[in-house]
Amino acid sequence: MFAWPEGLDHYVEEHQVRLPEAFVQTCVAPSHHVPGWLKHVNPEVWVQVDHETAAHPGPPSLYVVDETPWLDWAALNTPAYPDPEAISFAAAQDVCMSLSHGSWQARITEVNQRWCLRMSDGGAETRIYMHRCRREVLERRLLRLRRPDPAALMDPQQTRIIAAEYDGTWGAVRVLGATAAAWLVLVKEPSADWPADDELRDVARSMQAGYAVFSKYGRFQAISPLDERAWRWFITSEREARQRVPRAG
Secondary structure, rough: OOOOOOOOHHHHHHHOOOOOHHHHHHOOOOOOOOHHHHHOOOHHHHHOOOOOOOOOOOOOOOOOOOOOHHHHHHHHOOOOOOOOOOOHHHHHHHHHHHHHHHOOOEEEEEEEEEEEEEOOOOOOOEEEEEEOOOOOHHHHHHHHHHHOOOOHHHOHHHHHHHOOHHHHHHEEEEEEOOOOOEEEEEEOOOOOOOOOOHHHHHHHHHOOOEEEEEEOOOEEEEEEEEEHHHHHHHHHHHHHHHHHOOOOO
């Protein structure tokens, strides 16, 4: 069975996107029919690709889309657009090695003048393609997918020392509470004070993993413990997101 994003017809008609021949032949085949069970499934719920996909809240889907055939076909049948300032393949391999650890590995190969990134955490492999790019672009893409090293998770005191390096007019980030399973993080508004202990306890009681609570102090969020590389990336991402948003006054 094939699945496709909303608006596929637009990309075919207006942007000359070519579709795999197997997909086209399946759609036009006289014997083609929609399975009965599919009529009773909400696509917004069941279409899920991997851990990076924005999934509908609720229990994990029983139907998971395997997007690798589409990606492989596109890599082999569409032109590549490498960055003129792209690093060498050997340098890209070094970036992958520097971010890998015992529980998560990133490998890279070359396919039709593209880079194919393969990430594995002991389970199913995640595979994505990238145009050849600069080091910082490759690092950022991998950091979005990288899992923290469970053998190098930080303690709360370490996180505060590192987080203080990033404080600025954009705001600040701190771990305000921690257990072995989760951290309570505040992404603080620039003009806000830090919450008092009793206010913090009230927020902690209402927190659920994976959700955020917005208050006059900023955004409270419960996250899994991180290693230093992942913690620095978390703060950097928050700072860049805040700096991109125009503020009143």
